[in-house]
Amino acid sequence: MRALLATTITALLGVTATTPALAHTPTDMRAPAASFSTPMFGDRSEALWPLELGVEIVALTDAGTEAKVVVPLREVVVADGQHLSFTEVVDTPRGQRSFGVELVARHHAGSKIELEYDLVVRQARFAELTWSDYVLHRLALGPRPSLGPEVLAAARADIVETEGQAHGQRFSVDGDLYEIRIHAASMRG
Structure with missing residues (x-):
């Protein structure tokens, strides 16, 4: 069961790192840029x-x-x-x-x-x-x-x-x- 869970987590992390929409997602959620107040349209x-x-x-x-x-x-x-x-x-x-x-x-x-x-x-x-x-x-x-x-x-x-x-x-x-x-x-x- 743990092997299946580890494989799933690894697959999800791999998708997150390779998906273009998520490519710039910061890994540290405590960083200021990770706020939900960051506009969807960049800095505009x-x-x-x-x-x-x-x-x-x-x-x-x-x-x-x-x-x-x-x-x-x-x-x-x-x-x-x-x-x-x-x-x-x-x-x-x-x-x-x-x-x-x-x-x-x-x-x-x-x-x-x-x-x-x-x-x-x-x-x-x-x-x-x-x-x-x-x-x-x-x-x-x-x-x-x-x-x-x-x-x-x-x-x-x-x-x-x-x-x-x-x-x-x-x-x-x-x-x-x-x-x-x-x-x-x-x-x-």
Whole structure:
């Protein structure tokens, strides 16, 4: 019986020493590195607390008040430093606009959050359109007008720090005023 027990213990110790996930397990459990408070993600303890992010784009009037929501609030929970990107395409009276946002959020000192973002707006105008084609399209009796080439209409990039409030950045595309709003909240306890 003792021989079987000794063989089993030897086999378990051999597996522990050769398993990659357990290769760095300290043998002395009294060592400080053997604490259960050591993060699972290495020395990046901020990775344990994800961030809740939200992005929306609104159209503004000439006076700067909100006219309508162009891209509704999109919310997602991500790890600290995770890259987030999305694209939303909306129809306009003159064609189409594509709003592309790339965002990385990181914890900063205290309850502050760093937001690094790129906003790219592309625009495609309708190709040549006659009045008769337009009227037939509006009455749903004709095909949708074709779009011309897509061109860069606006681009913004910034690194900002926020603490609980939404970050807003205004921009203009072809005479239309917009504002991107980025919401960020830490999910630390």
